[in-house]
Amino acid sequence: MKRNGVFFWVGAAVFLIAIALMTKLITNEYPFFAGYVILQFIVLAVAWSILGGHAGYVNFGTSAFFGMGVYTAVFLFKVAGAPLLVQIAAAAAVGALMGFALGLLTLRMQGIFFSIATIALTIVIETSITNWRYVGGAAGIQLQRPPVTWPFSGYVQMLFFVQAVLVVLAVVVSRYIQNSWIGRGLQALRDDELAAECTGVPTLRLKVLACVVSGALMCAAGAPAAMYLQYADPSSAFNLNYSVSTLAMSLIGGTAHWAGPIVGAILLGTTQQLLTVTISSEVNVLVLGVMLVLFVVAAPEGLIGLLRRVRDKRREGKQ
Amino acid sequence: MERRTLLGGTITAAVLGLTFGLTSAAFAQQPPIKIGMSMAQTGGLAGGGKASQLGIEVWRDDVNARGGLLGRKVELIVYDDKSSASETPAIYSKLLDVDKVDILFAPYATVPTAPLMPLVKQRGMLLMGNFSFQVNSKVGHDMWFNNAPWGPADSWASSFLDLGQKAGGKTIALLAADQEFAQNLAKTAREVATKLGMKIVFDQAYPPSTVEFSGILRALKAAKPDIVYVASYPPDSAGILRGVNEIGIGDNVKLFGGGMVGLQFGAVMENLGSLLNGVVNYNTWLPEPSMYHEGTKAFFETYTKRAVEAKVDPLGYYLAPYGYASGQMIEQAIKAVGSLDQKALAKYLRENTHKTIVGPITFAADGEWKESGVVQAQFRGIADKNMEQFRSSGKQVVLFPDKMKSGTLVTPFEAARK
Numbered sequence: 001m002k003r004n005g006v007f008f009w010v011g012a013a014v015f016l017i018a019i020a021l022m023t024k025l026i027t028n029e030y031p032f033f034a035g036y037v038i039l040q041f042i043v044l045a046v047a048w049s050i051l052g053g054h055a056g057y058v059n060f061g062t063s064a065f066f067g068m069g070v071y072t073a074v075f076l077f078k079v080a081g082a083p084l085l086v087q088i089a090a091a092a093a094v095g096a097l098m099g100f101a102l103g104l105l106t107l108r109m110q111g112i113f114f115s116i117a118t119i120a121l122t123i124v125i126e127t128s129i130t131n132w133r134y135v136g137g138a139a140g141i142q143l144q145r146p147p148v149t150w151p152f153s154g155y156v157q158m159l160f161f162v163q164a165v166l167v168v169l170a171v172v173v174s175r176y177i178q179n180s181w182i183g184r185g186l187q188a189l190r191d192d193e194l195a196a197e198c199t200g201v202p203t204l205r206l207k208v209l210a211c212v213v214s215g216a217l218m219c220a221a222g223a224p225a226a227m228y229l230q231y232a233d234p235s236s237a238f239n240l241n242y243s244v245s246t247l248a249m250s251l252i253g254g255t256a257h258w259a260g261p262i263v264g265a266i267l268l269g270t271t272q273q274l275l276t277v278t279i280s281s282e283v284n285v286l287v288l289g290v291m292l293v294l295f296v297v298a299a300p301e302g303l304i305g306l307l308r309r310v311r312d313k314r315r316e317g318k319q
Numbered sequence: 320m321e322r323r324t325l326l327g328g329t330i331t332a333a334v335l336g337l338t339f340g341l342t343s344a345a346f347a348q349q350p351p352i353k354i355g356m357s358m359a360q361t362g363g364l365a366g367g368g369k370a371s372q373l374g375i376e377v378w379r380d381d382v383n384a385r386g387g388l389l390g391r392k393v394e395l396i397v398y399d400d401k402s403s404a405s406e407t408p409a410i411y412s413k414l415l416d417v418d419k420v421d422i423l424f425a426p427y428a429t430v431p432t433a434p435l436m437p438l439v440k441q442r443g444m445l446l447m448g449n450f451s452f453q454v455n456s457k458v459g460h461d462m463w464f465n466n467a468p469w470g471p472a473d474s475w476a477s478s479f480l481d482l483g484q485k486a487g488g489k490t491i492a493l494l495a496a497d498q499e500f501a502q503n504l505a506k507t508a509r510e511v512a513t514k515l516g517m518k519i520v521f522d523q524a525y526p527p528s529t530v531e532f533s534g535i536l537r538a539l540k541a542a543k544p545d546i547v548y549v550a551s552y553p554p555d556s557a558g559i560l561r562g563v564n565e566i567g568i569g570d571n572v573k574l575f576g577g578g579m580v581g582l583q584f585g586a587v588m589e590n591l592g593s594l595l596n597g598v599v600n601y602n603t604w605l606p607e608p609s610m611y612h613e614g615t616k617a618f619f620e621t622y623t624k625r626a627v628e629a630k631v632d633p634l635g636y637y638l639a640p641y642g643y644a645s646g647q648m649i650e651q652a653i654k655a656v657g658s659l660d661q662k663a664l665a666k667y668l669r670e671n672t673h674k675t676i677v678g679p680i681t682f683a684a685d686g687e688w689k690e691s692g693v694v695q696a697q698f699r700g701i702a703d704k705n706m707e708q709f710r711s712s713g714k715q716v717v718l719f720p721d722k723m724k725s726g727t728l729v730t731p732f733e734a735a736r737k
Contacts, residue, residue, distance in 0.1 A: 030416040033409040127526060130497050138524075139499045139506075140404075142433055142457045156412075229404055231433040233499055236404040276406065277398055277413050282361050284399070 008175065012168050019164040023157040032160040036228060038269035039163040040221055044242065045249040045261035046170040047217035051210045052247070053255030054183055056190035061102070061118030062246045064125045065095055065215050067238035069222020074135050074232045077143060084149075084162065084227060091223035092216040099215025103208035110193070126238040140233030143226060159224050166224075170217050174258040177213070186210060245272070248288070252295045254302020263303050351394040352387070352659065354379075354649075355420030356449075357410040359427050362402025366553075366584060367638050368427040369631040371449060372397060374642025375424065377621050382646065388653045396420060400431045407431045411438060421659045422649055425449045427638065429499055436460055445661045445668075447645045448686065450638060452503055455686050462665040463686035466645040468603055468677070470691025475601065476508035478695050478719045479548060479577040480515055482599065486573040486730050488545035492521035494535065494559070495578075501550035504578040508548050520544050529555055532562035540569045547572055547732075553581030560594045572732040576600040577695075583637035585706055592703030597735030599697045599728070604636045604677060605715045609723040610694075614676040618643055634709055644675035695719040697728060697735065 022031070044062055051057050069091040076082035076090055106117040130138045145155050152158035177183045188196040189203045197203050226232050245268065253264020271291070275284035299306040356375075359368030379393050387393055396418050400406040407426060414420045423444050425432045429451040436458040439446045448454065448465035453472055455463045469475060480491070491512050495505035502524070512519055521542040523535060536559070539547065547568065551559055556579040568575060576598040581587045583602055588595065604610055618640060626633050649664070651673055656663045672681045683689040696715040701708065708714055716726030729735040 028416045030409070030412045033412040037405075037409060130526075131524075138497045138502045140430065140433060142436070142454075144437065144458075225405070229408060229434040230437045231404055233404060233430055233433070235498070236430060239403060239405070241401075241403070273409065276401075276410065285361055 012172070016164060016168060019161055023152060023161055029154065029156055032154075032156045034273045036156065036160045036163055037273060038266065039160070039167050040225065041245060041249060041269040042262055042265040043163070043166045043170045043221035044218055044246045045253065045265040046167075046174050046258070047214045047221065048246045049250045049255050049258075049261045050174055050177060050214040050217070051207075052250060053260070054177060054186040054190065055207055055210050057107070057207065057210075058115045058247070059118045059214070060115050060243050060247070061121045062218060063238045063240055063242040064118070064122040065098065065218035066222035066225070066242045067122075067129070067234070068094060068098060068125060069219035070226050070232050070237040071129055071135055072219065073223040073226035074141060074143065077226065078135065078141070081146065083146070084158075084224065087226070088162070088166070088220050088223040092220040095219025096212045096216035098219065099211040099213070100208060102215065103211035107204060107207045107211065122238055122240070122243070126234050129238070130234045136232065138234065140231060140236075143230045143232070145227055145230055155227065159228050162224055163221070166217075166220055170221075171258065171262065173213060173217065174261075177210075178258050182206060182209065245269075248292050250302075252292065252299075252302055254299075254304030254306075256301060257304045260302050260304040267303070349391045351392040352389065352422070352653075353394050353396055353418060353420040354422045354424055355396045355411075355414035355418055356424035357398045357400035357407055357414075357426045357431065359402040359431065360399040364402040364428050364431070366586075366632065367450070368402070369629065370626075370635045371427045371638040371642040373622065373625060373629050373631055374618075374635070374639030375646055377618060377625065377639075378643045378646030378650075382650055388650060389657070389659075400426050402428075402431065404430045404434050408434050408438060411435055415442060415444070422664075423447070424645060425451065429454055436463070439463075443661060445665045447649060449645065450641065452500055453687075460686070461669075461684075462661060464648070464665075464668050464682055465687050466641045466648070466680075468641075468688050468692025470688040470693065471683075472503075473507045473511050474691035475504060475578065475693055476511040476548070477515075478691065478693060479574070479599070479601070480508065480511050480517065480546065482695055482719055482728060483546035483574040484515055484517070486545075486728055488517070488573050490518045490520045490542075490544045491546045491548060492539050492542055492544035493519060493523065493548050493550075494521075494539060495524050495550040496527050496529075496552050496555055497524045498527045498552060500580065501552065501578065504550035505548075508550070508577070517546070525555070527552060527555070530558050532559050533566055536562045536566055536568065540567070543569060543571045545571055545573050547575045548577040549575070550578035551580065553584065553587055556581040557587060557591060560591055560598070564594050568732060570731060570733055573730040574599055574728070575732045582698075585632045585634035585709065588634075588701075588709055589704060589706045592705070593701050595698040595701045596737070597698065597729070597732050599695055599718065602637070602694050602696050602715065603692070604640050605694065605696055605712075605717060606636070606710055607696075607712045607715070607717050607723070607725045609717065609725055610678075612676055612678050613674065615640065618676050633706060640677050644677045644680065647675045648673045648680065691720075694723055697726070699726075699729070699735075 048062055051059055072091040072094045073087035076087050106114055109117055135141055148155045148158055185201045185206045188201050193203055249264035249268045250261045252268055254260030358372045359365050379395055382393050398410045400410060423446050425446050425448045427449045432451040432454050440458055440460040445462040450467040493505050493508055495501040521539050521544055579600050582600045622635050622639055626635055652664045652667045655667050669682055672679050681689045694717050696717045699716055717723050718728050
């Protein structure tokens with residue numbers, strides 16, 4: 001294994017151990033409530049950048065996948081009282097299928113047309129759920145959490161840990177894609193799809209694959225939200241805010257490297273949580289807007305891109 | 320002045336000053352009573368949320384001017400929940416675990432409140448509800464008290480359909496937005512209609528983003544209902560009334576309205592003007608003589624002044640007095656119990672009738688009002704583009720309940736519109 005790889009796996013293990021220790025040592029529940037939201041956005045941003053970053057297909061349908069994850073969990077819980085892990089696994093499967101269908105139907109469209117189609121997807125699914133009375137319909141549905149599973153002391157702590165495992169899973173997948181033939185193929189088609197196709201890159205197959213993986217991860221990230229909120233309603237579950245925030249996080253962090261969305265999600269997610277409990281008014285929406293504009297102007301390739309540029313300049317200076 | 324007198328005076332002054340200083344320091348050292356809540360300050364519910372918050376703030380200032388509670392100042396800690404359900408669990412966990420608030424008030428509306436119910440139940444906290452609808456029916460928290468006058472779930476629809484039946488209505492048309500609150504209203508309306516033996520001749524839900532209602536209204540008109548029960552949100556309420564104005568609703572209709580949200584807000588009412596005439600709609604407070612209680616007038620004088628600075632609904636009839644009433648109820652409970660013990664406060668709130676600016680409030684076992692305080696009122700003689708007209712009585716005549724009645728129903732709807 002290369003040195004980089006060792007560092008990565010050690011880092012992932014240390015992260016999970018730290019999260020597990022946190023759930024044991026911290027008695028105050030607030031860090032878990034706030035941390036859960038940040039972790040959830042990391043998974044969403046990493047998943048988004050698999051299609052949006054590597055392949056350059058801008059997906060506005062994050063909220064469709066997220067909401068579908070929420071409602072898969074709600075449905076399974078209502079039908080059979082399914083445990084959390086089953087809810088997440090089923091949501092991932094549903095997300096993969098949805099990604100596959102979306103890919104087949106829309107990936108022949110390019111650029112802005114694909115993006116518009118993904119917005120339509122959100123509306124179609126939200127309307128369907130709104131009219132499905134079994135899962136609460138427009139009125140929403142309240143859920144009672146089952147007892148917490150050993151070794152966790154509280155349900156929120158458990159959800160926090162589960163979401164952290166999803167973060168690691170998403171990052172491992174995204175890193176693998178970037179470093180493998182899939183990532184190279186996706187990058188080729190992002191730069192010039194026609195040229196890639198001519199040189200033998202199976203573009204449609206790769207795009208569908210990216211859609212499937214990205215969709216599965218987004219849906220999986222949404223599944224625990226049902227138990228986190230103990231309530232689900234279509235307008236909150238399919239809130240466009242998930243799409244916009246995820247996109248902003250990936251762009252601010254940088255889409256050229258798997259670490260970009262993580263940096264973006266931590267930065268923006270933490271800022272959002274802090275602003276909610278500090279400034280807490282219209283101003284926090286403004287602050288986020290200004291941040292996005294600043295990053296687009298000053299660092300079009302995101303924070304990772306900015307760091308790379310600074311590092312390259314230093315090297316040039318040394319030479 | 321002699322030196323000794325001067326010295327004596329100085330010493331006395333110093334001792335007095337010191338004593339006073341110490342007492343006031345001791346008073347200041349008493350930590351404030353913290354009341355925590357989230358409120359929709361941005362997003363779709365912000366208009367209502369801000370007005371409601373101003374009502375609570377007016378109470379806070381009044382209670383502090385009276386010397387606070389238990390000798391302590393009252394402080395509000397408010398965060399913006401962006402009108403979303405996904406924000407409130409983290410905010411309330413911060414309020415409980417970091418800010419260590421003494422009392423919790425719920426956010427405005429049902430959706431942001433729903434995820435909190437299991438949390439407060441688990442933590443054994445009292446929660447003063449703020450205009451949510453049947454949010455405790457499944458959770459069954461015995462320390463929940465809703466400030467909204469909804470009362471039993473079906474009282475809303477039954478008040479309207481009862482009026483319709485008295486006016487000779489036998490058939491009913493339902494038109495409801497595909498959203499949480501409207502669908503809850505439509506559901507109870509169906510049940511009440513069946514109970515009253517009325518025939519539902521038209522039952523249509525429409526997507527919340529609908530702006531053009533002429534197609535739906537034509538179909539409704541063709542069904543020739545006697546009563547039209549509409550459960551809508553502010554943008555669609557305006558769209559529906561505009562549609563009715565353009566294509567009419569038919570001579571059969573005796574009663575139109577019921578559950579249209581938006582027709583309680585100053586800006587929407589000013590905007591719709593004469594289109595409102597004839598509509599019978601629910602409300603929570605109106606400037607009719609029967610609705611004034613002790614402190615109501617003084618509250619609205621303060622609110623009207625402060626609403627201009629705060630840029631919120633200049634009328635503020637719908638939510639603001641109920642925000643103030645939440646404060647009054649908690650004030651009475653704390654004074655009677657003499658502590659902040661949640662169980663004792665809840666017991667007091669459950670077992671007593673509370674005097675507020677919106678009238679006496681008694682709670683049922685589920686934390687909703689024992690008896691509904693929702694009024695049905697008919698708009699009369701409304702002119703275009705005039706906010707001030709809504710401040711005088713007679714513009715919204717109370718038809719239900721009987722004890723607050725300030726006029727009789729004008730039917731049919733087409734005649735009342737003119």
